[in-house]
Amino acid sequence: MTDNAAAASWSKGTAGRRARFIDAAAFEWIKVSTVRSTWWTLFAAAAITISIGAFAGSDADPGAGVDFVLREIFVxxxxxxxxxxxxxxxxxxxxxxxxxxxxxxxxxxxRSRLLAAKALVVFAVSLVTGLLISFATYTAGTLSLGAAVARPELSDGSVLRAVIGGGCYLGVLGVFALIVGLVLRASAGAITACVGLTFILPLMFHALGPLGDLLLKWWPTEAGQQVLHVVPSETRLAPLLGLGWFMVCTLVALALVTSRITRRDA
Incomplete structure (x- = not known):
């Protein structure tokens, strides 16, 4: 179903009454769920993360600690x-x-209602997908571990927090990417910007010495990924604090984008 068809279908169903937030959210869900690229994209995210996790688990060092093994699984x-x-x-x-x-x-x-509904649907889809990916990656990775390798157990609160946190991180990341798309309005530019912000820039920071360490500590996506660490890093934000910082930055950015979009033409 195209976006125009979804809009026409939804408008007929709400004719004669004012659109509520739940209506807007339902509208956004129809658009997201009826586009094939949504499911192919999420399938790609799952396939890549899970397959790499299984391979990394099979190659884990028997002398490594639980934190290192879990990070290898989620590499x-x-x-x-x-x-x-x-x-x-x-x-x-x-x-x-x-x-x-x-x-x-x-x-x-x-527009504020529309963007809130869009963000909610993107977050919900990304969160559910992220949790499924996170637990599936953990399962595939631990099943492939050698007999002598330390096994991260979900009964360990830190391991469970890391696995759940990985799904939550992907949920927030979906909204983060939505914001980039709303700012740039062009698919190629938004995708390129997301790659730069989440992957390329953090790699470049590693070459900047002490300044790079400071930037990595407070860079939103890097801070959010700290939730995957069983043992907190001494040079980065604590796991839950890092994820919280990523969420706050994303919410502030969403509020700024919403304010901007309500004052400009479509």
């Missing part, structure tokens, strides 16, 4: 997260690319 997350970025960015830019954003604004004229 594919920085690559798999790019697919989540693609999903979040396309949730915004596809409407601008096809011009269907005008139909969307006709169906839901209150």
């Amino acid at each position: 594919g997350l920085p690559i798999g997260q790019l697919a989540i970025c693609l999903f979040g960015a396309l949730a915004a830019t596809s409407e601008y690319g096809t011009g269907s954003i005008r139909s969307t604004l006709t169906a839901v004229p209150k």
Whole structure:
């Protein structure tokens, strides 16, 4: 179903009454769930992260500690997260690319409500997908571990927090990518920006010495990934604090983008 068709179908169902937030959220869900690229993108995120985790688990060092083993299992997350970025960015830019954003604004004229509903749906889809990916990666990785390798157990609170936190990180990342898409409005530019912000820039920071360490500590996506660490790093934010910082930065950015979009043309 195209975005224009979804808008027309949704408008008929709400004719004669004011659109509520739940209506706007249902509208956004119809658009997301009926586009094939959504499911192919999320499948790619799962396939990449899980397969790399299984391979990394089979090659884990028998002398390594639980924290190192778990990080090895989740070593594919920085690559798999790019697919989540693609999903979040396309949730915004596809409407601008096809011009269907005008139909969307006709169906839901209150832009703050529209963007809140869009962010909620993207977050919900990314979160559920992220949790499934995280637990599946953990399972595949631990099953492939050698007999002599230390096994991260979910009965360990820190390990469980890391696995759940990995899914939550991907949930917030989807909204982060949505925001980039709303700012740039072009799919190619938004995807390129997401790759740069989540992957390339953090790699470049490593070459900047003490300044790079400071930037890595407070860079939102890098701070959010600290939740995957069983043993907190001495030079980075604590796991839950890092994830919280990523969430705060994302919410502030969403508020700024919402304010900007409500004052400009479609």
